[in-house]
Amino acid sequence: MRFDDKVVLVTGASRGIGRSIAQQFAQRGAKVAVHYLQNREAADQTVSQLEGGPHMVVQADMKDADGLQAMVAAVVAAFGRLDVLVNNAGIFEDHPLLETSYEDWQASWKRVIETNLYGAANAAYCAAHQMKKQGYGRIVNISSRGAFRGEPLGPAYGASKAGMNSMGQSLAKYLAPHNIFVGTVAPGFVETDMAKEHLKGAAGDEIRNQSPLGRVARPEEVAYAAVFLASEGSEFMTGCIVDVNGASYLRT
Numbered sequence: 001m002r003f004d005d006k007v008v009l010v011t012g013a014s015r016g017i018g019r020s021i022a023q024q025f026a027q028r029g030a031k032v033a034v035h036y037l038q039n040r041e042a043a044d045q046t047v048s049q050l051e052g053g054p055h056m057v058v059q060a061d062m063k064d065a066d067g068l069q070a071m072v073a074a075v076v077a078a079f080g081r082l083d084v085l086v087n088n089a090g091i092f093e094d095h096p097l098l099e100t101s102y103e104d105w106q107a108s109w110k111r112v113i114e115t116n117l118y119g120a121a122n123a124a125y126c127a128a129h130q131m132k133k134q135g136y137g138r139i140v141n142i143s144s145r146g147a148f149r150g151e152p153l154g155p156a157y158g159a160s161k162a163g164m165n166s167m168g169q170s171l172a173k174y175l176a177p178h179n180i181f182v183g184t185v186a187p188g189f190v191e192t193d194m195a196k197e198h199l200k201g202a203a204g205d206e207i208r209n210q211s212p213l214g215r216v217a218r219p220e221e222v223a224y225a226a227v228f229l230a231s232e233g234s235e236f237m238t239g240c241i242v243d244v245n246g247a248s249y250l251r252t
Contacts, residue, residue, distance in 0.1 A: 003030035007079040008031070013032075013043065013088065014035075021227070022055075023220075037089070058075060062089050069126050087119075087120040090115060091116065128171070147165050169239045186241050229242065
């Protein structure tokens, strides 16, 4: 799985899964654009840890359609092309229906859907137009097992990831004739800052024991699946959703 002379844009790459994805692409020869929202220092730290290069940092709010268009344009201006987009950026918010005010309920749904789903859709749109010009491209979406099993405390998150799954399947069918292939990775809990609070104490033990391996995923395990779906030879898997959850949730 080599990506020499390939350009890869990873959203939400300043930490966690996104940082690991950026590292694994760089290890395999790619030039990587590391996207961040607010923490430029963390994004610079990610770049400093990447092998090879050149690499770059790009900033955009996933809720800002014009900003995402400018982000993709900046990557193409710097490297001349864009071969792989990894839609990794996302947020999770608790908003249990019976314990949340109507105003906060609406606000949380808006933030989560605009970031996780609309943002991914807009990034894919901009990237795919560039990929069509090149006659080559790969889009990998980072979803969640929550799209299948539900997120009772954060239903907007589960809905956004279910929407991402469906979007990826639709784009896979539409873009395949242009040599652009789309895959989705659906992790369970992963050892990241985003999951830190959920993995504390007894609740964390319960989560880890959902898997027969007795643990949650490591970021590099999710990253490996993303790299695989973007690699040469995986084209006929376009439209697939790959579970990376340690058999904590099985579907047939």
